[in-house]
Amino acid sequence: MAESVDELSVNYEENGVLLCKELDRQVLSRGAWATVMFLYQDLNRQSGEYGPEKVTIRRFQKRDGTYIPRSKFNISSLQQGRKIAAALQGWIDDK
Numbered sequence: 001m002a003e004s005v006d007e008l009s010v011n012y013e014e015n016g017v018l019l020c021k022e023l024d025r026q027v028l029s030r031g032a033w034a035t036v037m038f039l040y041q042d043l044n045r046q047s048g049e050y051g052p053e054k055v056t057i058r059r060f061q062k063r064d065g066t067y068i069p070r071s072k073f074n075i076s077s078l079q080q081g082r083k084i085a086a087a088l089q090g091w092i093d094d095k
Contacts, residue, residue, distance in 0.1 A: 001043045001066035005030050006043045008060060008067055010038045034067060055081060069092060 002008045005027055012020035021041050028035040037057045041050035056074040060067040076080045 001068065002060075003066055005034045005036065005060075005067070008034070008036055008058075010040050010056060010058070017043070019045075023053065028057070032062050033070075034062070036060070 005049050009022050010020055011018060011022045015030065019042065021043070022038055023041060024039040026037045028037055037055060038056055040056065041052070042054070043049075057073045057075075058069060059071045061070050062068075074088075075084065
């Protein structure tokens with residue numbers, strides 16, 4: 001398990017094959033509770049190619065010196081991502 005926020009990743013490997021490939025990350029908050037947004041791709045096992053880019057936002061809690069995953073939210077499509085971004089921008093602009 002990761003001891004620092006910078007070590008957190010969504011890369012996932014089975015039998016030497018990278019099934020979930022992290023492309024980028026943004027640390028949204030640090031501390032005892034960390035929030036990280038990841039850009040990633042899943043491997044299509046049939047074609048052997050990586051699929052479309054996806055986004056997941058993950059919350060981690062630091063306990064006994066290591067970060068433990070506590071919750072996640074997956075943005076399922078670019079359209080959903082645009083709606084989330086537009087809503088956030090509207091709320092920010094209203095302040």
